[in-house]
Amino acid sequence: MSQSRVMMEVGNDGVAVITISNPPVNALAIPIIDGLKEKFAEATRRNDVKAIVLTGKGGRFSGGFDINVFQKVHGTGDISIMPDVSAELVTNAVEDCKKPVVAAVEGLALGGGLEFALGCHARIAAPRAQLGLPELSLGVIPGFGGTQRLPRLVGLSKAIEMMLSSKPIMSEEGKKLGLIDALVPSEDLLKVSRAWALDIAERHKPWLRSLHRTDKLGSLSEAREVLRIARQQAKKTTPNLPQHQICLDVIEEGIIHGGYSGVLKEAKVFKEIVLSDTARGLVHVFLSKRATSKVPNVTDVGLKPRQVKKVAIIGGGLMGSGIATALIMNNIFVVLKEVNSEYLQKGIKTIEENVRGLAARGKLTKDRAEKAISMLKGVLDYAEFKDVDMVIEAVIENVSLKQNIFSEIEKACPPHCILATNTSTIDLNLIGEKIKSEDRVIGAHFFSPAHLMPLLEIVRTKKTSPQTILDLMTVGKVIKKVPVVVGNCTGFAVNRTFFPYAQGAHLLVNLGVDAFRIDRVISNFGLPMGPFQLQDLAGYGVAMAVGKEYEKAFSDRVFKSPLVGLLDKNGRNGKNNGKGFYIYEKGSKPKPDPSVLPIIEESRRLSNIMPAGKPISVTDKEILEMVLFPVVNEACRVLNEGIVVRASDLDIASVLGMSFPSYRGGIVFWADMVGAKHVYTSLKKWSEMYGVFYKASTFLEERAIKGIPLSAPATAAATSKSRM
């Protein structure tokens, strides 16, 4: 097996070309590592081999160590699965090889892939190859010597920037930095690399071992200063991520005690950090994100996605204009329909501002921005709908209005056209009730701002055809979203799961807990802002409108807080009108607004739930759990009802739709780390103290009692209830 995946060919020139072949990205799986060990040993041994070229098949050098192995380590806790690559292979077999080794890099060299190239004696690259060490984004640090060799090739500051940001550079920049020795057209890559390797063998070119170089490191005091500043910055920007400080410590070891000492420390620390909760969470998110593109009976039944070239959007409000922006920026023609020219012009203006704003921030070139804007056409009737491939309705949340629109578009659009709605709450069966083509009705639930937020929740009904789902998934990918296919229910997967989030926070405030403390606890946990600041941002109108929907759908477990109504009555509408829980001043962080306190007091008086009229006393941990465990509880109901294909889809949806911290792996993953039993017993206790809002779901109760993880696949009984 290993032999078939790492190939070696020895040419008449005496150069052995060792090729990694593991499509699609030539990940360094364990058989590949074994194959590399074997081929390097053979090439070193053979007398007819003068020099070696290491390359990857299919236009990609390597996407790094096989991330699935991390998952196995996490599942088993057995770190011995990890092979010794850093010392035994990259250092001893490659860098200290008796024959020169040149890396021929094309497409990408990431993580362990780049680390192999760093261990070679020269690196020749094709244009636009991505070079990077993204390990920190997986919660680990580079483990094949990257923390030592990269600073020695590109300088300390640049190496730290590349590792801490996890962002790759292009081979063109790599050439300027000295990471790449020569940049050559793809077709010449192997030819030039072979010649380069022979030149080293014949001493026409220098035989450089990266680990032995010191010329780019600067003096010890300069290096210490660079590290000090990097540590300070990392502390500020990534306070919950241990891998950043650890990576800097490992880099420092090599600077003080020499590269090989650094390599040894790196290997030791790597084995510890790979087992950290952060690595578990981030690896889970990486693999789960890719799993969302596998939808049973949709992506595995041989259907081919049809191309969507032209989309009509009905409604140019905040959502409609954001969706239109996302589409035109990715080369899809958009027809924007509004009811009158005033609204239409407003919608078009918003879209143009969105696109030009992105160009101003350097996200796309001016030319690309103008091209995108030219792909938009505003209309006031349905004439242009005759050749659209998809319609996305994005009008206000009104059932009969949506039903009328669906009847009209069914007549105006061609028979293959996807009929999508961007509703965030209304039952899709209701929206499609009055038309014949219910198989083409689907939810395209974007998150605001739609041109920036990465999640696309695709809502299917029992009648939606697999082709329609596949086509919308494809559009999602074209516009660079992560499409997650979910079933139909109030709030769908994300908003439904998170409806108790704001309610839990309100319940605590009404029990006497300080609102600003709650926000602090939640943002320290890793969400970008707490629930009250989030409500300020969305405006209280949204909170009141969706609150009513949830009261209708989940009357057995909602908490009705008088607070939002009171804020509204007092003329407050959050950030919109500058009167929220916080004071918003340009250029400074939001500050708690003391004038909101009497309104909170009034709410407490009205709700009258404080035990014996006194505020409850809780720890920060309890605050966190009293806000998030009800969310976990609702997630359990979503899983039980089969609203998502797999638990990890809900993790991805929570990370991308709600900004749940990715390093905690998503809502279900986090709950399993905390333990279903603890979630259940806590909820049980609080439901006895504070009422039905905390009542544990049967799914949670069963799993807690039986010791089954919440993420374990549903039982046969539950599957039969699936809404997918």
Ligand SMILES: C[C@H](O)CC(=O)SCCNC(=O)CCNC(=O)[C@H](O)C(C)(C)COP(=O)(O)OP(=O)(O)OC[C@H]1O[C@@H](n2cnc3c(N)ncnc32)[C@H](O)[C@@H]1OP(=O)(O)O
């Ligand atoms: C010890 C070492 O220091 C540790 C390491 O090397 S850790 C690994 C470091 N490398 C990385 O983080 C790179 C991770 N991969 C990526 O960023 C992207 O996959 C990529 C830029 C390589 C390619 O992106 P793209 O073309 O959009 O394809 P993408 O869908 O992401 O990946 C294609 C397939 O390759 C898989 N894949 C990509 N990189 C992988 C890796 N390092 N290990 C295992 N599988 C990998 C993906 O899971 C996906 O599998 P699927 O088809 O079954 O869903």
